[in-house]
Amino acid sequence: MKVCIIGASGKLGRHLVAQCLDRGYAVTAVCREQGVPKLADFEDRIVMLPGMSNDRSVIERAVATADAVLTVLVPWGVQGYATGTAQAVLDFARPQSRLVFSCGWHIQRSQEDHYSRAFLLSIAVFGWLARQIRLADIDDQVAACQRIFNSQGRWTVVRASDLEDGESEGLPRWRPHVGDPALAHNRTRRTDFARFMIEALNNDDLVHQAPAIASRKV
Numbered sequence: 298m299k300v301c302i303i304g305a306s307g308k309l310g311r312h313l314v315a316q317c318l319d320r321g322y323a324v325t326a327v328c329r330e331q332g333v334p335k336l337a338d339f340e341d342r343i344v345m346l347p348g349m350s351n352d353r354s355v356i357e358r359a360v361a362t363a364d365a366v367l368t369v370l371v372p373w374g375v376q377g378y379a380t381g382t383a384q385a386v387l388d389f390a391r392p393q394s395r396l397v398f399s400c401g402w403h404i405q406r407s408q409e410d411h412y413s414r415a416f417l418l419s420i421a422v423f424g425w426l427a428r429q430i431r432l433a434d435i436d437d438q439v440a441a442c443q444r445i446f447n448s449q450g451r452w453t454v455v456r457a458s459d460l461e462d463g464e465s466e467g468l469p470r471w472r473p474h475v476g477d478p479a480l481a482h483n484r485t486r487r488t489d490f491a492r493f494m495i496e497a498l499n500n501d502d503l504v505h506q507a508p509a510i511a512s513r514k515v
């Protein structure tokens with residue numbers, strides 16, 4: 298399988314690269330110029346395409362022959378980075394390609410997603426602050442996911458709980474809705490988030506789903 302990984306140099310992205318290579322997949326990696334050194338240990342085993350992930354010409358080349366695209370969807374800046382990234386993937390990926398995107402629980406898929414007041418307050422405060430200092434635009438990631446939800450492609454949006462580093466705790470559990478009591482412990486190892494995204498590539502039951510995930514271990 299040919300897999301394109303967008304946002305490959307970040308913490309989650311590096312897990313995605315390592316695990317795809319372990320599975321024998323051919324990997325094309327897109328990351329910012331400044332992220333390239335972070336992938337040095339993989340450089341002779343992957344095709345590198347440095348560039349911003351909302352650069353449509355970079356994404357067009359990166360996904361042209363991919364069977365699957367794994368996108369680390371991030372809301373950095375206030376220039377529509379997440380929507381630009383998602384739209385480029387949706388526009389240029391082959392119609393039959395499997396598309397898996399990452400995001401957090403704050404992305405609401407339906408009215409059946411339930412959030413605590415504390416969670417909503419923290420998102421509102423962080424979102425406001427991040428926008429004031431032009432660090433990030435959470436609403437842009439929300440809009441990006443809305444475009445994905447409305448699209449015809451073979452997508453899955455994986456919504457993760459708080460992330461932590463460390464050894465694998467196994468494939469995370471998932472539920473269709475945020476707020477499910479089974480996810481209340483609210484933590485996932487990044488390595489397991491990556492594993493869930495990669496396993497989703499071969500799980501057609503997850504097409505057009507937005508699974509909310511948390512660690513298997515409570």
Ligand SMILES: NC(=O)c1ccc[n+]([C@@H]2O[C@H](COP(=O)([O-])OP(=O)(O)OC[C@H]3O[C@@H](n4cnc5c(N)ncnc54)[C@H](OP(=O)(O)O)[C@@H]3O)[C@@H](O)[C@H]2O)c1
Pocket residue numbers: 304305306307308309310328329330331332333335369370371373374378399400401402456457458459460487
């Ligand atoms: N952090 C959490 O607790 C949490 C919780 C739930 C879900 N998530 C989701 O998990 C995914 C990855 O989260 P993560 O915390 O593990 O982050 P990460 O993997 O470290 O990824 C950050 C990514 O953003 C890029 N980036 C950093 N600053 C940037 C900028 N100013 N402009 C453009 N790109 C920039 C990084 O590229 P470089 O390598 O080039 O710096 C990297 O690819 C995201 O989809 C996030 O929504 C995170």
